[in-house]
Amino acid sequence: MPAATVTDLKKSYGPVRAVDGLSFSVGEGEVFALLGPNGAGKSTVVEILEGHRTRDSGKVTVLGTDPGTAGQGYRDRIGIVLQEAGIERELTVREALVHYGACYSRRRPVDEVLDLVGLTGLGDRRTHQLSGGQKRRVDLALGLIGDPDVLFLDEPTTGFDPSARRHAWEMIEGLQDLGTTILLTSHYMDEVQVLADRVAVVVNGRIVAEGTPDELRSRADRETVIRCLFPKGDGATGPVADLLENLVGRVRFHNGHLEVHTEAPTADLNRLTAWALERHLELDGLDVSRPTLEDVYLDLIDGGEAAGSGDEDG
Amino acid sequence: MPSTFALVRRQIGYQNRLFRRTPIAAFFTLAFPLIFLILFGALFEGVDIAPGVEVDAAQFYAPGLAVFAAVSATYTNIGVGVSIYRDEGVLKRIRGTPLPRWLYMGGVVGSGLAIAATGAVIMLGVGFLFYGITMDPANIVPAAITFVVGVVSFALLGLALASVASSGQAATALANVTLLPMAFVSNVFVSVRSDPPVWMDLLGDIFPLKAFADGFFASFDPFLEGSPYKPWLLLRIGAWGLAGALVAVRKFSWEPSTGAGGASGHRGRRGRG
Numbered sequence: 001m002p003a004a005t006v007t008d009l010k011k012s013y014g015p016v017r018a019v020d021g022l023s024f025s026v027g028e029g030e031v032f033a034l035l036g037p038n039g040a041g042k043s044t045v046v047e048i049l050e051g052h053r054t055r056d057s058g059k060v061t062v063l064g065t066d067p068g069t070a071g072q073g074y075r076d077r078i079g080i081v082l083q084e085a086g087i088e089r090e091l092t093v094r095e096a097l098v099h100y101g102a103c104y105s106r107r108r109p110v111d112e113v114l115d116l117v118g119l120t121g122l123g124d125r126r127t128h129q130l131s132g133g134q135k136r137r138v139d140l141a142l143g144l145i146g147d148p149d150v151l152f153l154d155e156p157t158t159g160f161d162p163s164a165r166r167h168a169w170e171m172i173e174g175l176q177d178l179g180t181t182i183l184l185t186s187h188y189m190d191e192v193q194v195l196a197d198r199v200a201v202v203v204n205g206r207i208v209a210e211g212t213p214d215e216l217r218s219r220a221d222r223e224t225v226i227r228c229l230f231p232k233g234d235g236a237t238g239p240v241a242d243l244l245e246n247l248v249g250r251v252r253f254h255n256g257h258l259e260v261h262t263e264a265p266t267a268d269l270n271r272l273t274a275w276a277l278e279r280h281l282e283l284d285g286l287d288v289s290r291p292t293l294e295d296v297y298l299d300l301i302d303g304g305e306a307a308g309s310g311d312e313d314g
Numbered sequence: 315m316p317s318t319f320a321l322v323r324r325q326i327g328y329q330n331r332l333f334r335r336t337p338i339a340a341f342f343t344l345a346f347p348l349i350f351l352i353l354f355g356a357l358f359e360g361v362d363i364a365p366g367v368e369v370d371a372a373q374f375y376a377p378g379l380a381v382f383a384a385v386s387a388t389y390t391n392i393g394v395g396v397s398i399y400r401d402e403g404v405l406k407r408i409r410g411t412p413l414p415r416w417l418y419m420g421g422v423v424g425s426g427l428a429i430a431a432t433g434a435v436i437m438l439g440v441g442f443l444f445y446g447i448t449m450d451p452a453n454i455v456p457a458a459i460t461f462v463v464g465v466v467s468f469a470l471l472g473l474a475l476a477s478v479a480s481s482g483q484a485a486t487a488l489a490n491v492t493l494l495p496m497a498f499v500s501n502v503f504v505s506v507r508s509d510p511p512v513w514m515d516l517l518g519d520i521f522p523l524k525a526f527a528d529g530f531f532a533s534f535d536p537f538l539e540g541s542p543y544k545p546w547l548l549l550r551i552g553a554w555g556l557a558g559a560l561v562a563v564r565k566f567s568w569e570p571s572t573g574a575g576g577a578s579g580h581r582g583r584r585g586r587g
Binding site for chain 2: 050052072073075076080082084085086087088089090091095099100102103104105142146
């Protein structure tokens with residue numbers, strides 16, 4: 001039995017459709033990631049699954065119950081790590097863990113949890129004396145103290161510096177080994193690549209791609225990205241339409257760059273360079289490479305957003 | 315899940331601990347009324363307050379300040395404290411735990427009762443020891459009953475305050491604006507028992523603070539005629555407490571109001587998004 005299933009979930013705030021017909025399922029012990037830009041609807045989905053937000057329609061089951069109607073018994077079995085939840089500044093880390101732990105029928109030993117999140121030796125420190133990264137660890141510790149069957153992690157590393165992110169990832173990988181089912185949201189491709197067993201890319205409240213990180217990568221493997229600075233010069237003021245029409249791949253304008261995502265790199269590179277030569281243009285920063293997962297992700301987001309907006313030309 | 319009784323006790327202990335470690339709250343709740351008591355003692359010592367009979371003025375203002383401390387410990391402390399914890403996202407975290415919500419409220423009210431009792435014991439203790447106030451031991455029970463009814467009602471009003479205030483700063487302002495003027499017309503700081511202006515009398519009679527102060531003072535009143543139980547006053551206080559509970563049930567929010575989170579909370583930006 002899957003730990004969580006979501007079928008055709010919908011939620012609107014006034015005229016805004018935050019979640020627009022979303023379906024997925026999370027297996028027991030699996031780390032499932034909802035990946036998407038800010039405002040894609042990820043947090044709304046997680047809040048509905050936590051039982052903190054009502055839904056307009058659709059079916060949601062977590063641990064065999066509907067979070068919308070489940071009571072304290074349900075919250076006894078889940079752990080929640082929110083983006084912005086405060087910790088009582090008056091308490092020490094240990095006091096907070098003991099206090100919150102007492103609410104659960106099952107709980108992990110405080111010292112074990114401190115070790116798990118890398119706060120060994122800091123138990124007696126007041127929470128307001130901790131650094132931002134250490135506070136985030138306390139967040140995680142408080143999410144784990146009740147030995148949850150399902151853990152919700154809402155953007156666990158947003159605002160972290162690179163080394164803090166690495167540490168957080170190690171912690172979360174440690175949880176995986178404990179067999180905890182984890183539902184993760186993130187807007188970092190590299191994060192879900194490291195952590196998630198399966199990923200759903202969410203844009204505008206809809207899933208635009210779903211699969212293992214490897215499957216998403218296989219999409220990347222088929223393509224090559226040709227990239228250069230958008231050519232400047234007399235010739236470039238003319239229409240680029242004749243160039244774009246001839247290319248096989250998809251063209252994107254991104255940060256002043258022209259990008260061609262193509263499955264026919266030889267032909268497209270030839271056309272691009274021929275076009276430039278005819279006009280006596282230099283293609284500065286010309287680069288031919290395999291796309292990163294980040295590229296695939298950005299591509300998916302662009303595709304997802306274009307579906308709503310129409311005109312794609314820069 | 316752990317037993318309810320153990321959870322209630324833990325919640326009260328937790329709230330008490332938060333209070334003890336918040337010096338500013340402890341100062342305004344306990345030290346502030348004590349300073350008043352000492353100032354009044356210096357100002358009014360030896361003054362004939364009742365015609366023909368010499369009674370120490372402390373007999374009037376010590377119970378009044380005990381009530382003031384009790385109301386600070388509940389109405390102000392709860393209204394402001396809970397709002398601040400909401401601003402900081404602590405309530406949002408609590409809502410995600412299996413702790414029943416009423417149990418959190420129970421801890422808040424129970425702790426308010428304990429802190430209020432501490433404040434009252436300090437005021438009356440200092441009054442008994444240094445200012446020569448007296449009390450008929452037979453009146454201890456009616457005084458305690460009145461005290462509990464008053465404190466629980468003002469604790470519920472504190473939850474109502476936290477429900478209508480959008481932030482901790484708003485709650486602080488609301489608490490002061492409502493409590494301090496009311497204290498002056500409610501026999502808390504100064505006695506307005508003999509021939510007050512009609513409007514002052516009326517204001518005091520509408521709001522619950524005067525009922526609390528008068529009901530509690532009855533057990534200390536050297537000229538008391540009849541019973542120290544004032545059921546009519548208790549009813550008035552209780553009705554306000556009930557109204558507070560209803561407001562809290564309908565309006566209480568566990569999430570920070572948008573824009574209240576973070577440091578520059580009260581400058582709510584409108585027209586965002």
